[in-house]
Every structure is written in structure tokens, then in C-alpha cells.
Amino acid sequence: xxxxxxxxxxxxxxxxxxxxxxxxxxxxxxxxxxxxxxxxxxxxxxxxxxxxxxxxxxxxxxxxxxxxxxxxxxxxxxxxxxxxxxxxxxxxxxxxxxxxxxxxxxxxxxxxxxxxxxxxxxxxxxxxxxxxxxxxxxxxxxxxxxxxxxxxxxxxxxxxxxxxxxxxxxxxxxxxxxxxxxxxxxxxxxxxxxxxxxxxxxxxxxxxxxxxxxxxxxxxxx
Amino acid sequence: xxxxxxxxxxxxxxxxxxxxxxxxxxxxxxxxxxxxxxxxxxxxxxxxxxxxxxxxxxxxxxxxxxxxxxxxxxxxxxxxxxxxxxxxxxxxxxxxxxxxxxxxxxxxxxxxxxxxxxxxxxxxxxxxxxxxxxxxxxxxxxxxxxxxxxxxxxxxxxxxxxxxxxxxxxxxxxxxxxxxxxxxxxxxxxxxxxxxxxxxxxxxxxxxxxxxxxxxxxxxxxxxxxxxxxxxxxxxxxxxxxxx
Numbered sequence: 209x210x211x212x213x214x215x216x217x218x219x220x221x222x223x224x225x226x227x228x229x230x231x232x233x234x235x236x237x238x239x240x241x242x243x244x245x246x247x248x249x250x251x252x253x254x255x256x257x258x259x260x261x262x263x264x265x266x267x268x269x270x271x272x273x274x275x276x277x278x279x280x281x282x283x284x285x286x287x288x289x290x291x292x293x294x295x296x297x298x299x300x301x302x303x304x305x306x307x308x309x310x311x312x313x314x315x316x317x318x319x320x321x322x323x324x325x326x327x328x329x330x331x332x333x334x335x336x337x338x339x340x341x342x343x344x345x346x347x348x349x350x351x352x353x354x355x356x357x358x359x360x361x362x363x364x365x366x367x368x369x370x371x372x373x374x375x376x377x378x379x380x381x382x383x384x385x386x387x388x389x390x391x392x393x394x395x396x397x398x399x400x401x402x403x404x405x406x407x408x409x410x411x412x413x414x415x416x417x418x419x420x421x422x423x424x425x426x427x428x429x430x
Numbered sequence: 431x432x433x434x435x436x437x438x439x440x441x442x443x444x445x446x447x448x449x450x451x452x453x454x455x456x457x458x459x460x461x462x463x464x465x466x467x468x469x470x471x472x473x474x475x476x477x478x479x480x481x482x483x484x485x486x487x488x489x490x491x492x493x494x495x496x497x498x499x500x501x502x503x504x505x506x507x508x509x510x511x512x513x514x515x516x517x518x519x520x521x522x523x524x525x526x527x528x529x530x531x532x533x534x535x536x537x538x539x540x541x542x543x544x545x546x547x548x549x550x551x552x553x554x555x556x557x558x559x560x561x562x563x564x565x566x567x568x569x570x571x572x573x574x575x576x577x578x579x580x581x582x583x584x585x586x587x588x589x590x591x592x593x594x595x596x597x598x599x600x601x602x603x604x605x606x607x608x609x610x611x612x613x614x615x616x617x618x619x620x621x622x623x624x625x626x627x628x629x630x631x632x633x634x635x636x637x638x639x640x641x642x643x644x645x646x647x648x649x650x651x652x653x654x655x656x657x658x659x660x661x662x663x664x665x666x667x668x669x670x671x672x673x674x
Contacts, residue, residue, distance in 0.1 A: 370576055
């Protein structure tokens with residue numbers, strides 16, 4: 209069981225390392241979306257600091273969605289996904305391994321880029337630290353819930369846009385708690401409450417999302 | 431009589447056909463009665479004057495929007511667990527009506543909000559979560575529309591409904607806390623603490639009218655779905671031949 213999860217994870221990481229173009233696109237998308245906001249609303253530092261946490265969080269959810277439509281699609285196209293489902297390993301672990309790989313490939317780099325963007329948005333240091341913690345807790349939620357959407361829309365016409373439509377409403381709590389934590393630090397009310405709720409939502413997603421995604425994957429491939 | 435008989439689309443088709451007139455007439459009569467109460471019997475509110483009367487549409491629509499989602503999830507879960515065809519048909523038949531009531535609740539809420547709060551829209555917890563409920567309905571309907579294979583579509587839509595049901599309370603509370611933590615809500619939806627009995631009566635009658643309407647419409651829709659899906663069977667061919 210443990211070995212199966214490891215194998216799925218390692219395979220996806222290797223594939224990502226060999227196709228660095230896809231990986232870079234998602235990261236640049238994150239930077240570009242975040243950079244468009246100052247151009248749209250104006251460069252006043254106070255206002256940028258006010259909207260910064262929300263903008264960075266929204267950009268992170270969109271960047272995560274952009275890459276999610278490919279979570280199962282590439283393996284589905286060349287037939288390897290069906291072989292993985294036929295193998296003795298449990299589908300839940302397959303989904304979990306792929307979601308985890310998605311988080312490592314697309315979530316962790318967001319954590320590296322976010323502080324730089326935070327400086328662009330004139331966020332104070334303690335707010336940037338909180339932003340990092342909230343993204344660390346929040347981006348796995350995006351990958352786990354996104355796995356459900358990717359499994360449901362596998363192989364459909366216009367699957368990418370449909371995935372966005374299905375999954376964005378489910379991201380709302382993560383967005384609220386994540387951006388709220390940073391806002392809380394800047395407003396002086398502290399971030400603990402938000403971060404605890406975000407952590408609770410992560411645990412809940414971790415417990416439920418892989419099972420529903422596994423069921424959805426079987427439905428999509430039967 | 432065994433109730434499970436009606437899990438068969440062929441039997442349910444005829445049962446639904448017999449029930450539709452009752453629920454349609456019931457909906458019509460209850461709506462007329464409810465509207466009479468709300469426009470002629472219910473007194474003018476001393477704070478909100480005449481504009482409050484929109485709650486007679488708004489509150490039943492909001493109730494139905496949430497309740498229909500739960501019923502949809504219930505049928506989806508039954509279908510996934512017991513593999514019954516009719517459950518998925520019911521879930522599909524419910525979705526458009528649920529989305530319609532969600533939209534009506536939002537729309538009437540906006541119409542009420544303009545004279546009361548001076549704004550068409552405020553980011554209040556209830557409004558926001560109702561809006562997200564509309565997004566969920568739209569997502570489910572879009573997923574069904576995108577999948578041509580009936581069996582796959584049924585299951586995929588039901589799984590999405592179920593994960594939505596787990597998420598709806600979380601969304602509601604997150605939005606609620608979000609709203610209170612951001613510089614307090616400038617408006618409160620809590621109405622006058624006590625409501626005149628006649629107003630409550632009007633609202634309940636309207637709620638029953640919405641119920642009966644929903645049942646009637648869903649039965650009509652589910653009959654269409656049954657005919658479409660069972661078109662290869664002999665009994666459907668017999669019905670179609672009789673009608674043409």
C-alpha cells in the first residue's frame with residue numbers, strides 16, 4: 209500500500225521534471241494574474257496592502273485550477289490510467305498520490321513565489337509569514353478538492369472550463385480562511401482562528417475528497 | 431401494496447400521471463389563497479411599509495432552494511447506493527426547479543434590498559451563500575449537460591451533489607464569519623422579532639404552494655425523462671402509439 213502510493217508519487221514527479229514547460233506556465237500565470245491587479249486598481253501602497261492577501265489567494269486558486277485539468281487527462285489519453293486502475297493498488301491511494309504530486313509540483317512553488325509578490329503588494333513582514341502559513345495549509349486543499357473535479361470532468365468536451373465551474377464554489381472556504389488569516393494579522397486581530405479553521409478544512413478534505421474522487425474516477429472510466 | 435413497485439419507472443410513470451393534476455390544482459389554489467392573504471389581509475408593516483410583502487415570495491423561494499438541494503442529494507445518494515434508475519431521474523428532474531428558486535430568492539432579495547438597505551446587493555452571509563448555492567446548481571446542471579453517456583452523467587452529477595452537500599454548511603459558516611470579521615455587517619437581515627400571525631400564515635401558505643408547484647413540475651419532468659430513457663421498451667412504445 210505504502211509502496212503503491214510512493215510509486216504513483218514518484219512517477220508523477222519524474223514526469224513533471226521531464227516536462228518543465230507545463231510547470232513553468234502555471235507559475236508564470238500566478239505571477240501575471242497577481243501583477244495585473246495593481247495595473248487595474250492603481251499603485252497606491254495602502255490600497256495594494258489592503259487587497260494584497262485576497263488577490264494573492266485568488267491568483268493561487270486560479271493557478272492551481274489551470275493545472276488541475278491535466279491531473280488525470282495525460283494518463284487517460286495514453287491509456288496508462290486504466291492500467292493503474294486495473295492494478296492491485298487501491299484507487300483511493302492512486303488519487304491521493306496524484307493529488308499529493310500535484311501539490312508538490314504546483315503548490316510548493318507558489319509558496320516560494322508568494323513572498324516576492326507580497327513585497328510587491330507592500331505587505332508587512334508578519335503578514336507575509338502568515339500568508340506563507342495559510343498557503344501551506346490551503347494549497348493542499350486546492351489539490352485534493354481539485355482531484356474530484358478533474359476525475360468528474362475527465363475526457364469531456366470543454367473539460368477545463370467545466371472543471372472551473374464545478375470546483376471554484378467548493379474553494380470558497382479555503383479562500384475566506386486563507387485570505388482572512390493575513391487580513392487578521394494586518395488588522396491586529398491575529399490569525400489563529402482563521403488558520404485553525406483552515407487546518408480543520410484541510411483535514412476534512414483529506415478525509416473525504418480522495419474517496420469521492422476515486423468513485424468519480426471509476427464512474428468516468430467504466 | 432408494495433411501495434417498492436413504484437421504484438420501477440413503468441409503474442411510477444402512471445402514478446406520476448395520476449398525481450400531477452392534484453398537485454397542479456393544489457399549487458394554483460394555494461398560490462391564490464396565499465397571494466390573497468399577502469396582499470389584502472396582511473397589514474402594512476409599520477417599519478417597512480408595503481415593500482415587506484415581497485417576503486411572501488422571497489422566503490418560500492429561499493426555503494425551497496435549500497430544501498430541493500437536499501432532496502437532490504438524497505436521491506443521488508440512494509441512486510449511488512442501490513443503483514436504482516428512478517432515483518437519478520428524480521435528481522435530474524429536481525435540479526432546474528432548484529436553480530430557478532435560488533434565482534428567484536436572489537432576485538426578490540435584491541428588489542427588497544433596494545428600498546430597505548438602499549443597495550441592490552450587500553455581501554451579507556445569507557446572500558453570499560445563496561449565490562454560491564446557485565453556482566453549485568449551475569455546476570451540476572452543466573456537468574449533466576456535458577456528459578452524453580446517461581449512466582456516467584447520473585453518477586458524476588450525484589457525486590458532485592454529495593460533495594456539495596458536505597460543503598454547503600462549511601460555506602455558510604465561513605461566509606458568516608468572514609462577514610462578521612470584516613468590519614461588521616452594516617445591515618442585518620434579522621426581521622422584526624415578532625411577526626404578525628397573519629403574515630406568518632400567508633408565508634406558510636405560499637411555502638405550501640411552492641411545494642406543490644415543485645412536486646407537480648418535477649413529476650412532469652420526470653415523466654419526460656422516463657419516456658426518453660425507456661424508449662426501447664414495449665410499454666413506452668405502446669404509449670407513444672396511443673398518443674399519435
